[in-house]
Amino acid sequence: MPGHYNRIETKLIHAGEPRPLIGGAVSIPVFQSATFEYTGQSSYHDLKYIRLNNTPNHVALHEKLAALENGETAVVTASGMAVISTVLLALLGPGDHILTQNCLYGGTHELITKDFTEMGIRFDMIDGERPDSWAGLLRPETKAIYVETITNPLMAVADLPAVAAFAREHGLISVIDNTFASPVNFRPPEHGFDLSLHSCTKYLNGHSDIVAGAAIGKGDLIGKVLRKLNHLGGTLDPHACFLLHRGIKTLALRVRYQNENALSLAEFLNRHEAVEAVYYPGLSSHPGHARARDLFDGFGGMLSFEMKGGVAAAKRVIRKLTLPISAPSLGGVESLITRPATTSHAGMSPEERKKAGISDGLIRLSVGIEAPEDLIADFEQALAL
Numbered sequence: 001m002p003g004h005y006n007r008i009e010t011k012l013i014h015a016g017e018p019r020p021l022i023g024g025a026v027s028i029p030v031f032q033s034a035t036f037e038y039t040g041q042s043s044y045h046d047l048k049y050i051r052l053n054n055t056p057n058h059v060a061l062h063e064k065l066a067a068l069e070n071g072e073t074a075v076v077t078a079s080g081m082a083v084i085s086t087v088l089l090a091l092l093g094p095g096d097h098i099l100t101q102n103c104l105y106g107g108t109h110e111l112i113t114k115d116f117t118e119m120g121i122r123f124d125m126i127d128g129e130r131p132d133s134w135a136g137l138l139r140p141e142t143k144a145i146y147v148e149t150i151t152n153p154l155m156a157v158a159d160l161p162a163v164a165a166f167a168r169e170h171g172l173i174s175v176i177d178n179t180f181a182s183p184v185n186f187r188p189p190e191h192g193f194d195l196s197l198h199s200c201t202k203y204l205n206g207h208s209d210i211v212a213g214a215a216i217g218k219g220d221l222i223g224k225v226l227r228k229l230n231h232l233g234g235t236l237d238p239h240a241c242f243l244l245h246r247g248i249k250t251l252a253l254r255v256r257y258q259n260e261n262a263l264s265l266a267e268f269l270n271r272h273e274a275v276e277a278v279y280y281p282g283l284s285s286h287p288g289h290a291r292a293r294d295l296f297d298g299f300g301g302m303l304s305f306e307m308k309g310g311v312a313a314a315k316r317v318i319r320k321l322t323l324p325i326s327a328p329s330l331g332g333v334e335s336l337i338t339r340p341a342t343t344s345h346a347g348m349s350p351e352e353r354k355k356a357g358i359s360d361g362l363i364r365l366s367v368g369i370e371a372p373e374d375l376i377a378d379f380e381q382a383l384a385l
C-alpha cells in the first residue's frame with residue numbers, strides 16, 4: 001500500500017488503488033472482459049472470470065471497502081439483497097436458527113420469514129433495546145445474530161455493543177446492516193461485529209444510478225461468503241464496480257454535509273406547529289440519542305416525521321414540496337421523500353404497522369446535498385396551511 005495514512009477521507013481516495021497506475025490512468029479503467037488469460041491457477045476459485053469476483057475492478061473495491069471500516073477484507077455483490085442473501089446462506093443451512101432484530105429492512109424481513117422458513121432455516125425476533133431478553137431465545141442450533149445500525153423508518157438505535165458482546169459470549173456470528181450509517185458515521189468491525197453489510201445502492205455509491213452490495217469483516221467469514229457468491233452468481237458487473245468506485249470517493253464530503261442538512265431540517269420540523277413528531281437520532285428528544293452520540297461520528301441523513309393532520313396532511317405536504325422527489329430508496333445526492341406505509345412497509349398489514357409504531361401518515365425523508373436554506377424554505381411553504 002503506497003504512503004501512510006489512516007483517515008477515512010484519504011482512504012476513500014487512495015486505498016485499494018492499483019499501483020503502479022494501469023497505463024498511467026489516474027482513474028481505474030473498466031475491465032469489461034468476462035474471462036482472462038489462464039496463468040497456471042490450480043483452484044477453480046482463482047481463475048480470473050467476472051463471476052468469480054476477481055477482476056481488477058473488484059479487487060480495488062474490496063481493498064478500499066475493507067480499509068474504510070478497518071475490516072480485514074471485503075467483497076462486493078450485485079445488490080444489497082444479493083449480499084444479505086449470500087451472507088446468510090453462507091452462515092445458515094436447514095435446521096439452523098438465527099436471532100434477528102424485530103424491525104428489519106422489508107426485503108430482509110421477507111427473505112428470513114418467508115424464503116428461509118421454506119428452506120428449514122428458523123428465526124426468532126429480538127427487541128434490540130432489551131439485551132436481557134435475548135438469551136431466552138437461544139437454541140443449540142442458533143448460529144448468528146442480525147441487526148441494523150439505524151432502523152427504518154423510526155431511526156431506532158439498538159444496543160449495538162451488547163449485540164457484539166452477546167455474540168462473542170454465545171459463539172454466534174454477529175452481522176449488522178450498516179447501510180443507514182455508512183462507514184463515515186459508524187464502523188462495525190471497530191465495535192466487534194464479525195460482518196458489516198451495505199446496500200451500496202445508497203450512501204456508498206450516492207448517486208442513485210446503480211444497485212450494489214458489500215460485506216466487510218473477518219477474513220475467514222468473507223472467504224466463506226465469497227465462495228457462496230461464486231456459486232450463487234450475484235456478482236457486481238465491472239461497469240457497476242467502476243461507478244461505485246467513482247461514487248465512493250466523495251462519501252465523506254456527502255455524508256458529513258447530509259448529517260448537517262438532516263439535523264437542520266429535523267430541528268426546523270421539530271419546532272413547526274403543524275408537525276406532530278420528528279424521528280431523528282440527532283434530536284435530544286429521540287430515545288436513541290444518547291447511544292447514537294456515544295457510538296456514531298454523525299447522526300445520518302435519514303429522518304421521519306408525522307403531521308398533525310395524519311394521512312391527508314402527509315399527502316398534501318409531499319405534493320406541495322418542490323425539491324424532494326417522491327421515490328423510495330435513499331442515500332443519494334438528491335432528497336427523496338416517501339410514506340413508508342405505501343412503499344417500504346406496504347407489505348405489512350395495518351395492524352403490524354401500528355404495532356411497530358409506523359402510522360399511515362408517517363413521512364420518511366432521505367436528505368440530499370441541496371443547500372439547507374433552500375430545503376428549509378421548501379418545507380416552510382409546503383407545511384403552511
Ligand SMILES: *Cc1c(COP(=O)(O)O)cnc(C)c1O
Nearest residue numbers: 079080081105179199201211212
Ligand atoms: C436498500 C436496502 C437494502 C437492499 O438493498 P438493494 O441494493 O436494494 O438490494 C438492504 N438494507 C437496507 C437497510 C436498505 O436500505
